[in-house]
Amino acid sequence: MTKADLPERIGRLDELAHNLWWSWHPQARDLFRALDYPLWRLSGHNPVKQLHEMSSHKLQAAATDSDFLSLYDSVMSAFDAEMSNGHSWFAIRHPEALHGPAAFFSMEFAIHNSLPIYAGGLGVLAGDMCKEASDLGLPLVGVGFMYPQGYFHQHISAEGWQEEVYEQLDFDEAPINPINPIPRSRWCGPMLQIELGDRPLHVGVWQMRLGRENLYLLCCDVEGNAEQDQQLCARLYSADREQRLQQEIVLGIGGVRALRALGIRPSVWHANEGHTAFMMLERIREEVEQGATFAQALESIQATTVFTTHTPVAAGHDIFPAPLVERYLHNYWESLGIGREEFLELGRQDGTDDGTFNMSVLALKTAGHRNSVSQLHGRVTRRMWQGLWPGVEEAETPISHITNGIHVPTWAAREMSRLYEQHLGPDVSERYDEADLSERLMNIPDEELWSVHQTLKRKLIGAMIERARQCSTERDCTARQVLAMGALLDPNALTIGFVRRFAAYKRPGLIFHDVERLKRIVTDRWHPVQIVFAGKSHPADLPSKELLHDVYALATDRGFEGRIAFVEDYDMHIAHYLVQGVDVWLNTPRRLYEACGTSGMKAALNGVPHLSVRDGWWYEGYNGANGWAIGVDVEAHDPDEDGADAASLYRLLEEQIVPLYYRRDRAGVPHGWVRMIKEVIRSIVPFFCTRRMLKEYIEKMYIPAAQSRE
Ligand SMILES: *Cc1c(COP(=O)(O)O)cnc(C)c1O
Numbered sequence: 001m002t003k004a005d006l007p008e009r010i011g012r013l014d015e016l017a018h019n020l021w022w023s024w025h026p027q028a029r030d031l032f033r034a035l036d037y038p039l040w041r042l043s044g045h046n047p048v049k050q051l052h053e054m055s056s057h058k059l060q061a062a063a064t065d066s067d068f069l070s071l072y073d074s075v076m077s078a079f080d081a082e083m084s085n086g087h088s089w090f091a092i093r094h095p096e097a098l099h100g101p102a103a104f105f106s107m108e109f110a111i112h113n114s115l116p117i118y119a120g121g122l123g124v125l126a127g128d129m130c131k132e133a134s135d136l137g138l139p140l141v142g143v144g145f146m147y148p149q150g151y152f153h154q155h156i157s158a159e160g161w162q163e164e165v166y167e168q169l170d171f172d173e174a175p176i177n178p179i180n181p182i183p184r185s186r187w188c189g190p191m192l193q194i195e196l197g198d199r200p201l202h203v204g205v206w207q208m209r210l211g212r213e214n215l216y217l218l219c220c221d222v223e224g225n226a227e228q229d230q231q232l233c234a235r236l237y238s239a240d241r242e243q244r245l246q247q248e249i250v251l252g253i254g255g256v257r258a259l260r261a262l263g264i265r266p267s268v269w270h271a272n273e274g275h276t277a278f279m280m281l282e283r284i285r286e287e288v289e290q291g292a293t294f295a296q297a298l299e300s301i302q303a304t305t306v307f308t309t310h311t312p313v314a315a316g317h318d319i320f321p322a323p324l325v326e327r328y329l330h331n332y333w334e335s336l337g338i339g340r341e342e343f344l345e346l347g348r349q350d351g352t353d354d355g356t357f358n359m360s361v362l363a364l365k366t367a368g369h370r371n372s373v374s375q376l377h378g379r380v381t382r383r384m385w386q387g388l389w390p391g392v393e394e395a396e397t398p399i400s401h402i403t404n405g406i407h408v409p410t411w412a413a414r415e416m417s418r419l420y421e422q423h424l425g426p427d428v429s430e431r432y433d434e435a436d437l438s439e440r441l442m443n444i445p446d447e448e449l450w451s452v453h454q455t456l457k458r459k460l461i462g463a464m465i466e467r468a469r470q471c472s473t474e475r476d477c478t479a480r481q482v483l484a485m486g487a488l489l490d491p492n493a494l495t496i497g498f499v500r501r502f503a504a505y506k507r508p509g510l511i512f513h514d515v516e517r518l519k520r521i522v523t524d525r526w527h528p529v530q531i532v533f534a535g536k537s538h539p540a541d542l543p544s545k546e547l548l549h550d551v552y553a554l555a556t557d558r559g560f561e562g563r564i565a566f567v568e569d570y571d572m573h574i575a576h577y578l579v580q581g582v583d584v585w586l587n588t589p590r591r592l593y594e595a596c597g598t599s600g601m602k603a604a605l606n607g608v609p610h611l612s613v614r615d616g617w618w619y620e621g622y623n624g625a626n627g628w629a630i631g632v633d634v635e636a637h638d639p640d641e642d643g644a645d646a647a648s649l650y651r652l653l654e655e656q657i658v659p660l661y662y663r664r665d666r667a668g669v670p671h672g673w674v675r676m677i678k679e680v681i682r683s684i685v686p687f688f689c690t691r692r693m694l695k696e697y698i699e700k701m702y703i704p705a706a707q708s709r710e
Pocket residue numbers: 119120121122124499500501570571572575596597598599600602
């Protein structure tokens with residue numbers, strides 16, 4: 001199918017498919033589902049692919065089906081109403097506050113599974129934030145990468161080892177458009193050029209429409225580049241330091257030039273994590289070219305730049321060997337009006353030369369508005385970087401915090417939003433961050449809430465069993481693999497989810513600290529417990545792969561009777577099922593290692609309580625009645641952190657969680673548990689959402705930054 005083949009009456013389906021607005025608007029999703037349900041599923045919910053493969057016969061039929069047409073008209077008019085900016089929160093509340101859009105730079109964006117250009121939490125936050133910008137009417141442009149191979153797909157071998165599978169994206173079926181297309185193709189032509197050390201590199205740009213916003217995704221796979229350079233941006237998070245540095249030069253320097261070439265004039269520039277910090281240097285270079293001194297240019301760029309740091313551990317920051325940076329940027333610092341020493345100093349933590357160049361330090365020194373991503377992370381961050389401001393007290397170190405949130409329409413189960421609308425009022429989706437929900441929440445009948453939760457749980461388990469079946473029929477999986485995929489899960493058993501990137505600090509093995517005690521909990525005849533694991537290891541992180549292998553081996557231990565499962569290939573799609581369908585969300589990071597975390601917020605939105613160490617967002621989210629806190633608070637240090645936390649976790653399960661879950665009335669409804677679900681929703685959703693978060697960014701960072709220049 002090409003655009004020209006669409007019947008005129010439904011001619012705008014192509015436009016809708018190419019604006020990912022549809023992905024967080026249920027009615028628009030219904031429209032594509034109604035168009036051709038089997039293809040909708042087979043395409044992985046990708047309408048561009050779906051339209052590409054549909055027969056003209058079916059399209060003609062849709063164009064004359066009155067039910068379909070009335071849905072089509074209703075979706076298109078909702079779409080048009082939102083695209084015209086007039087009545088958005090931002091337009092009403094802050095008219096004229098920004099004289100140009102906010103530019104948001106990020107190495108990854110998680111928008112929808114049809115574009116696998118993200119690895120985890122950082123990308124999900126970036127994607128959620130851009131969707132919220134559209135909802136609130138904040139003018140914003142995103143700048144990132146189009147990785148044709150994205151991040152890998154995960155398979156687990158029969159021996160329990162992670163295998164990485166890369167798939168090449170088919171651009172004909174991706175919801176993006178080339179800005180400068182090569183004639184008669186959908187491929188991207190080169191649009192701008194940058195210097196990569198001593199050689200020129202051509203960069204192409206893809207555009208993604210996201211509601212009212214545009215994302216511009218840079219691409220190195222363009223004509224004129226050497227073969228090796230065409231592959232430079234094929235994948236996200238290469239472990240090769242040199243390739244990473246090259247990518248970051250493309251993103252920072254190329255990203256600014258792309259916006260200039262497009263004629264976009266941002267009023268504020270937001271660097272998401274240190275990867276993007278060359279963006280500030282390029283803007284300094286521009287001002288120096290206009291006649292400013294380096295010091296003047298630095299001051300002016302600082303004033304209009306926001307930097308968000310997401311990493312609480314020193315080793316997590318992006319650090320390059322100084323000689324490597326020198327090799328790639330020795331031509332560049334001259335154009336900034338500074339010498340080698342002054343340049344390398346920008347990436348040095350304490351003014352001492354340890355031979356490294358730290359991107360977070362560069363960002364902290366070149367951005368005048370800096371924040372961390374939770375209250376506790378703020379404390380950790382100020383302590384970590386205090387040395388950059390000699391003579392300033394730790395508490396006065398100029399790095400604030402804005403706690404992360406999630407985009408509610410993206411993560412709420414359809415069944416859950418319907419329940420909210422019914423009982424909290426149809427305007428709840430507009431006001432959930434402002435309203436006091438308590439009274440109306442308490443009025444939802446327990447039976448109804450419980451029944452929605454049970455439906456979502458059955459959906460999760462159904463999806464897992466479907467995958468297990470596919471694995472055995474299509475991939476020749478062994479019986480052990482099929483068991484590990486959850487073939488024996490029971491929708492009536494208390495189900496705990498441990499779903500997150502595999503990394504040592506997240507302690508995925510903690511719950512196995514005392515295997516015999518866990519077996520007793522899990523295999524209890526009357527009150528059984530199940531655990532569902534999911535998560536990827538970074539391909540180069542060997543210790544984490546060992547950890548995954550260990551967890552997998554335990555999960556398939558016969559002593560657990562098939563009550564532990566591992567879901568392969570954790571991504572946004574399977575994340576939806578998991579955050580909506582388990583009973584308890586488990587999180588066991590080492591204290592002070594989790595900057596914020598957001599998956600527990602997604603679970604809370606769907607009425608799933610959090611069982612977690614009080615790190616990251618749970619330090620401020622826990623109120624004593626909306627979930628459980630594992631172990632002691634950060635202030636009380638325990639030298640045997642693992643032992644103490646595991647003991648606390650078992651005690652909570654045995655004494656509180658299992659009894660509360662299985663305490664039922666005659667109809668099988670656990671009223672105590674449902675009361676907790678209501679408290680979870682009441683106390684967490686209004687604050688831990690991108691709506692509250694983005695309003696804070698706008699009012700505390702963007703507007704002050706933009707107005708500093710006037
Ligand atoms: C929400 C989400 C994350 C972030 O999870 P945390 O463990 O809370 O940091 C990572 N990956 C995916 C696919 C997600 O949806």
